[in-house]
Amino acid sequence: MSDHDELAEQRRKNLKLIHFSKEDQTITESEKPKETFADVGGLEEVKKKISMNFILPLKQPEVFAAYGKQAGGSLLLFGPPGCGKTFLARAVAGEIDANFFHIELQSILSMYAGQSEHNLHDIFKKARESKPCVIFIDEIDALGGSRHQMRQHHDRMLVNQLLLELDGLQAENENVFVIGATNTPWYLDSALRRPGRFNHLVFVPPPEVAERQTILELKLSGMPLGSLNLSKIAAETKHYSGADLEQVVKDAVETAMERTFEKGEIQPITQEDLKKSAKGRKATTLEWFATAKNYATFSDVNRDYQIVLDYIKKHGVRA
Ligand SMILES: Nc1ncnc2c1ncn2[C@@H]1O[C@H](COP(=O)(O)OP(=O)(O)OP(=O)(O)O)[C@@H](O)[C@H]1O
Ligand SMILES: [Mg+2]
CATH class of the missing domain: 3.40.50.300 (P-loop containing nucleotide triphosphate hydrolases)
Incomplete structure (x- = not known):
């Protein structure tokens, strides 16, 4: 799928x-x-x-x-x-x-x-x-x-x-x-x-760095964890959506589970697992910003989408 x-x-x-x-x-x-x-x-x-x-x-x-x-x-x-x-x-x-x-x-x-x-x-x-x-x-x-x-x-x-x-x-x-x-x-x-x-x-904008960290914490809560530096992962996942981050966590969980089956005992999720899965995913929000920018720039008579242009500018979205 x-x-x-x-x-x-x-x-x-x-x-x-x-x-x-x-x-x-x-x-x-x-x-x-x-x-x-x-x-x-x-x-x-x-x-x-x-x-x-x-x-x-x-x-x-x-x-x-x-x-x-x-x-x-x-x-x-x-x-x-x-x-x-x-x-x-x-x-x-x-x-x-x-x-x-x-x-x-x-x-x-x-x-x-x-x-x-x-x-x-x-x-x-x-x-x-x-x-x-x-x-x-x-x-x-x-x-x-x-x-x-x-x-x-x-x-x-x-x-x-x-x-x-x-x-x-x-x-x-x-x-x-x-x-x-x-x-x-x-x-x-x-x-x-x-x-x-x-x-x-x-x-409803994509999460900012502190929010990305919170989302990662939320999605990882209750799982066996190694010593993690989630602020680092959050910093490396600019423009990722909440759903993208959820996917990153899922991928990392899968890796840790594979290791668990190999070793025969519960293995914690490591920083390396998360880092690798974050690298393996892309921010899915960028395409949306490109389209939104188009509308905001050329057909927004009521200036409804100025907020999107402001966001693009403030966050350096390359749309
Ligand atoms: N701010 C957030 N905090 C926690 N989880 C989030 C957050 N944003 C997204 N998620 C996670 O990402 C998943 C997808 O989010 P959701 O379905 O609400 O997005 P959406 O904006 O409705 O997307 P779409 O436009 O595709 O319908 C959620 O089930 C949730 O687990
Ligand atoms: Mg939805």
């Missing part, structure tokens, strides 16, 4: 929070995510934004009421692949004692034609009946991603349904929170970006 397939497969495994049964077209919910913000390395700015928008309004509604603000609303997370958008959304669910509805558009779209809108409506209906709740629409880019005529027609209907649902929430949105996630916000139907819908963009 290629890295990409592996990641996609892993994602699929992780993300079946809502499961669609093809036979009866019903939606069943599975367990609540157990990740919390403590499991997400770094991303302090993003966590703060999510806290202000989603978590505090639920924990301290009186503060928001005092300022005449209603708890509820939407955010659109965007950024390079593997940097924690989906992970974060799951952590939001773990962080608050709210119902969490995970909508994977890809799986809604792959259902029978004409059923997609129906499914979407059902989820939103159920969500509205289960307040407080977080509705997470992952991989929103699945909409309009196909050039196929038929698909386009269905996508269009699904976009329209999504617009209807989001506007419906505006009327009775108290304690309903919507998080969208995408790699390619510039492809989103502009109607989805209007005020009251996904007009609030939040950039």
Whole structure:
């Protein structure tokens, strides 16, 4: 399996929070995510934004009421692949004692034609009946991603349904929170970006050096470890995504396990194992930055992506 397939497969495994049964077209919910913000390395700015928008309004509604603000609303997370958008959304669910509805558009779209809108409506209906709740629409880019005529027609209907649902929430949105996630916000139907819908963009950047160290620590915790200098590995993995780092750890674990089988007793993961596996992987975020830069430079009339250009400049991304 290629890295990409592996990641996609892993994602699929992780993300079946809502499961669609093809036979009866019903939606069943599975367990609540157990990740919390403590499991997400770094991303302090993003966590703060999510806290202000989603978590505090639920924990301290009186503060928001005092300022005449209603708890509820939407955010659109965007950024390079593997940097924690989906992970974060799951952590939001773990962080608050709210119902969490995970909508994977890809799986809604792959259902029978004409059923997609129906499914979407059902989820939103159920969500509205289960307040407080977080509705997470992952991989929103699945909409309009196909050039196929038929698909386009269905996508269009699904976009329209999504617009209807989001506007419906505006009327009775108290304690309903919507998080969208995408790699390619510039492809989103502009109607989805209007005020009251996904007009609030939040950039989820690759981890910085200290965050990379935290992620490595998180992924290695509970394993047999030799004496490690993780700050060194973190320094050598510039631009690596969280998912890239996870892969680095997995490779190192594999090496240590092989050694264990050879020697017949548990072998710790060494600095050399990590160093070697880090060298064997590449940062997968750079390609994204190249594309994003293109959009930010040539088609960003609202200057939505200035933050990406600033990031590229500040971090010396060669995109
Ligand atoms: N900040 C982080 N802290 C801890 N783990 C992380 C972090 N970022 C990413 N990861 C790890 O990388 C994996 C992939 O992250 P995730 O699926 O959330 O990325 P994504 O931004 O949703 O990517 P995509 O755009 O491809 O959907 C996660 O399962 C998690 O283990
Ligand atoms: Mg994701």
